[in-house]
Amino acid sequence: MKIFVDTGSIKDIQTIADLGILDGVTTNPSLLAKEPGDFKANLKKICEIVQGPVSGEVTATDFAGMMREGHDIAKIDSHMVVKVPLTRDGIKACKALSGEGIKVNVTLCFSAGQALLAAKAGATFISPFVGRLDDISTNGMELIREIVTIYKNYGFKTEVLVASCRHPMHIVEAAKMGADICTCPPAVIEALYNHPLTNIGLEKFLKDWEKAQAVKA
Numbered sequence: 212m213k214i215f216v217d218t219g220s221i222k223d224i225q226t227i228a229d230l231g232i233l234d235g236v237t238t239n240p241s242l243l244a245k246e247p248g249d250f251k252a253n254l255k256k257i258c259e260i261v262q263g264p265v266s267g268e269v270t271a272t273d274f275a276g277m278m279r280e281g282h283d284i285a286k287i288d289s290h291m292v293v294k295v296p297l298t299r300d301g302i303k304a305c306k307a308l309s310g311e312g313i314k315v316n317v318t319l320c321f322s323a324g325q326a327l328l329a330a331k332a333g334a335t336f337i338s339p340f341v342g343r344l345d346d347i348s349t350n351g352m353e354l355i356r357e358i359v360t361i362y363k364n365y366g367f368k369t370e371v372l373v374a375s376c377r378h379p380m381h382i383v384e385a386a387k388m389g390a391d392i393c394t395c396p397p398a399v400i401e402a403l404y405n406h407p408l409t410n411i412g413l414e415k416f417l418k419d420w421e422k423a424q425a426v427k428a
């Protein structure tokens with residue numbers, strides 16, 4: 212399963228990339244708005260660091276505007292993926308941009324029917340938001356199970372990019388269901404390798420080692 216980081220922070224992306232397990236980056240207008248500098252220059256830097264898919268989202272809500280912004284985003288770097296919202300115009304733009312060979316990530320997906328439409332429109336990635344569904348007392352991971360089943364039934368090539376991941380169990384559950392990718396904030400990726408028994412175990416190994424060295428000295 213691929214792991215993407217969901218942030219616009221170049222510093223955080225570099226830190227996670229240094230781990231050697233980072234496959235891509237997703238951004239959205241809220242995340243990019245927090246960062247200083249020109250957003251296109253920032254996306255270019257991110258592509259250079261990651262050398263994998265980097266999603267940049269359109270802010271236009273009409274088809275023509277999405278196409279215009281989509282072309283601009285795709286021009287930034289060959290790793291850029293154009294993110295469009297799962298609206299009527301977004302699906303139309305997905306079909307058109309995909310037809311031109313541009314990779315599209317369809318975002319703000321909250322139902323299996325929406326995911327089916329995105330796949331039919333040739334999306335490279337579908338982004339169902341699990342955390343935001345959990346927030347309204349709806350099981351976000353059930354949506355992932357449905358989408359994975361539907362895509363498998365019909366051999367759709369669209370990759371399931373689990374978004375709005377809030378904790379490591381979202382990632383583990385997504386992996387068990389066979390989702391292709393999880394995109395998570397840096398803190399959630401950091402939380403994956405933290406385990407109290409690992410820390411306790413390491414502390415004991417090092418103490419035992421030091422004790423043995425002292426006896427030998």
Ligand code: G3P
Pocket residue numbers: 217237238239340342343374375376394
């Ligand atoms: O980038 C899309 C998504 O991952 C946002 O997550 O935590 O704002 O619901 P969140």
